[in-house]
Amino acid sequence: MKKKTAKNLLRKNFLDKTKILAIETSCDETAIALVEASGGLSAPKFKILENFVASQIKIHRPFGGVVPNLAKREHLKNLPVLLGKIFSKSQIANSKLKNVDLIAVTVGPGLEPALWTGINFAQELHKELINLRTYKLKTKLVGVSHLDGHLYSFLLKTNSYKLKASQIFPAIALIISGGHTILLKMDSLAKYKKLGETVDDAVGEAFDKVARLLDLPYPGGPEIERLALRLPKGEKLIPFPRPMLNQKNYNFSFSGLKTSVLYYLRSKEQETRNKEKADIAASFQAAAFDVLIKKTLRAAEEFGAKSIMVSGGVASNNSLHNYFKSKVKSQKLKVNFFVPSKKFTTDNAAMIAAAAYVNQLRKKKYKLVANGNLGI
Numbered sequence: 001m002k003k004k005t006a007k008n009l010l011r012k013n014f015l016d017k018t019k020i021l022a023i024e025t026s027c028d029e030t031a032i033a034l035v036e037a038s039g040g041l042s043a044p045k046f047k048i049l050e051n052f053v054a055s056q057i058k059i060h061r062p063f064g065g066v067v068p069n070l071a072k073r074e075h076l077k078n079l080p081v082l083l084g085k086i087f088s089k090s091q092i093a094n095s096k097l098k099n100v101d102l103i104a105v106t107v108g109p110g111l112e113p114a115l116w117t118g119i120n121f122a123q124e125l126h127k128e129l130i131n132l133r134t135y136k137l138k139t140k141l142v143g144v145s146h147l148d149g150h151l152y153s154f155l156l157k158t159n160s161y162k163l164k165a166s167q168i169f170p171a172i173a174l175i176i177s178g179g180h181t182i183l184l185k186m187d188s189l190a191k192y193k194k195l196g197e198t199v200d201d202a203v204g205e206a207f208d209k210v211a212r213l214l215d216l217p218y219p220g221g222p223e224i225e226r227l228a229l230r231l232p233k234g235e236k237l238i239p240f241p242r243p244m245l246n247q248k249n250y251n252f253s254f255s256g257l258k259t260s261v262l263y264y265l266r267s268k269e270q271e272t273r274n275k276e277k278a279d280i281a282a283s284f285q286a287a288a289f290d291v292l293i294k295k296t297l298r299a300a301e302e303f304g305a306k307s308i309m310v311s312g313g314v315a316s317n318n319s320l321h322n323y324f325k326s327k328v329k330s331q332k333l334k335v336n337f338f339v340p341s342k343k344f345t346t347d348n349a350a351m352i353a354a355a356a357y358v359n360q361l362r363k364k365k366y367k368l369v370a371n372g373n374l375g376i
């Protein structure tokens, strides 16, 4: 039996309930969350105490995409404001802040100047907290991969922890965002393997680029989704290509699909182009989703997956959920389907807290250095 040393008791206490302050500044959303985590790797639980996101969309919109230095400037401005929303200054000395066990900050992948603002802020805050603490168990500061954040965001969905690990895994996870398109096989929360990824553009990036071709504002995903809904189901779909659909591997490609949309638009008169906008949006979306869904379901079948989890900004698309669910049904696959709610699919700090907790449990560490190309 393990000795009941003070260290063990403190450790157990730490694992029983961990209060995590998470910071996310990898791209164009400044986010801070306060999350209480408990449970072990077989059933971690998360209670979101606070979850704030300051979006910079309006600032980057005139440029049609994210401008790194503007992002950095906005993060610097927003971080203290968001922290102040959680802990008012007067409370700092004896407040909830003192009870934070873990500060978690995104270290990559993303825009390095933006990542550094989060890391520097977290380091300063950490120093301040260390000075405030009166008892031995010190607040830790850990780096988190943004991709782990998306991957584990399904845990923020309450129905995920109603299931035992044996009912969830093996699972297939699809991360679809503005920077990534990755398919993974998960044997457990601690053990996963990349099956494939995009060889060129990420699917969210393709949504943003096609939106620009259609004169729609940044970010393009929600705009294309909205426009596509105007088209009656399946009507007038333009047969855009399904890149790499028939290749046996689990890689993706979206840049050719975007170019097909460009050539299609070039072949039309301005008037027809305007009239066909909804058709083009719906057809592009259908082509992109067709490949994502069919390859994901193929992997689920091959590996006997019990669940599919989809995460990242593109996962907030409702048509994608419906399409996924109808395909699962028509193929008679018996899988749990997890998609976090909208506020946890696009960039947020609650998912960074969840990943930090899982990483603590599985003893995975990241350096506290911004790494724009950090892989999974």
Ligand code: KG4
Pocket: 027, 176, 177, 178, 179, 180, 203, 204, 205, 207, 208, 219, 220, 221, 222, 225, 312, 313, 314, 315, 316, 317, 318, 345, 346, 347
């Ligand atoms: O995860 P996220 O917030 O940031 C990254 O890590 O990249 O994802 C942003 C991406 C953008 O490309 C955006 O256009 C896309 O997610 N997106 C969508 C939708 N909402 C956001 N794509 C398709 N449909 C949506 N409803």
Ligand code: ZN
Pocket: 146, 150, 177, 178, 312, 313, 346, 347
């Ligand atoms: Zn993201």
